[in-house]
Amino acid sequence: MLTAVRGALAFLTRLPVGGGEAGWDAFRRTPAAFVVAGYVVGGLAALPLLLPVPVSTAAALYLATLYLVTGVTHVDGLADCGDAAAAHGADDRRSALKDSRIGVGGLLVVGLALLALAFGALGVAGAGPRIAARLILASEVSAKVGMATLAALGTPGHEGLGSAVVGESNGAALLPVVVAAAPAALLAPAGATPALVVTLLAGPAVALPVGRWATAHLGGVTGDALGAANELARVVALHAGVVAWTLW
Template identity: 80%
Template sequence: MLTAVRGALAFLTRLPVGASEAAWDAFRRTPVAFLAAGYVVGALAALPLSLPVPVSTAVAGYLLVLYLVTGVTHADGLADCGDAAATHGSDTDRRAALKDAQTGVGGALAVSLALVTLALGALGVAGAGPRVAVRLALAAEVSAKAGMATLAALGTPGHEGLGSAVVGESDAIGLLPVVPVAGLAAVAAPTGSGPALVATLLAGPAVALVVGRWGARRLGGVTGDVLGAANELGRVAALHAGVVVWTLW
């Protein structure tokens, strides 16, 4: 399991964990390793939300740490999917747009909207107070990674690439440990935050299934870009789901 986690961190982050072929192979066969990486990334990104600084500064710190740790690979996947979604024509044209190295208007708009809505979600989370904010930010990252794990286990590989090397290497049975490991993010929740944490954890996989279905219909399967898009959009949806439930209930 530790080898799989090291592979997950090497694949999903920029952390210097010493990647190896053995770690990569273990990660591909272990969907729950996605969540282990989510806990690491989420804990690091949530740190600024625990500091006694203005809310706007805490949110800026959250975004800065998040993308310093994860890099822009997943955002690039969202941009490519945005270009594919904006393409008029056949599914073949969409797949061509997906592989185009140039970022078009659709990709730029997708990434811009994702960043803006992520920042707004983080503002709402920060307004809940440090203890709740940290837990919601952590749960949002775990939720996004649970969505990626779901697609990796249940999806059909798309065109050849890193994504196709991950997708389909496991199955539904491999997802069984994902539920209790994700649920750890809601254990010992601060008073009143339990429903918000549950909503946060459910949002990522729900978004991933929608993105995966679109990828299967329009792009021929779940590619690395689809995984990246599911991660970025799942995080946004998870943060907002947590904020909405925390605010209303």
């Protein structure tokens, strides 16, 4: 598992963990490594929420920390999927995925996603440091559960690093994924468990429709689709957690 986690961190972040070919191969066969990497990313991204700074500053620092740790690879995947969704016909969609330029569809979906993430971060920061940090952590774990679900259940698309992760395991690999994600909800302050459970469920609930869309329109789950699922799942999970915490 440790080798697989190093491979996951090398694939999902900019952290200098090495990994190499052995890490990559172990990661491809171990969807639960997505989730463990989510704890690392979420834990680092949550640190600004623990600082004695204004809510708006904490939210801004969260965004900065998140993308310093993860880079923009998954955002680029979201942009490519946005351009593909705006295109007409299979050939145009494939061309949009390969085009290094960002079109109107990509700009729109990335802009909306970042805006929604910023508002979600503001809402989370207002919940207080202890709850905020746990919601940030759970939203990142949730997004990685979504990616792991697509890796285990999806049909690989065109050849590439992302699609090479898909189809290397099966539904049985999701049991370790659930076990790995459970502590994000179980180790919670009194009254926070329902919100954290909702947060964790949101990720795969978003990723599965993204996977179905990619299969129908892109020929399978590609690296761009995995990236899009990650970014969208994080946003929805964060808002779902804030709403659940506010209501319950």
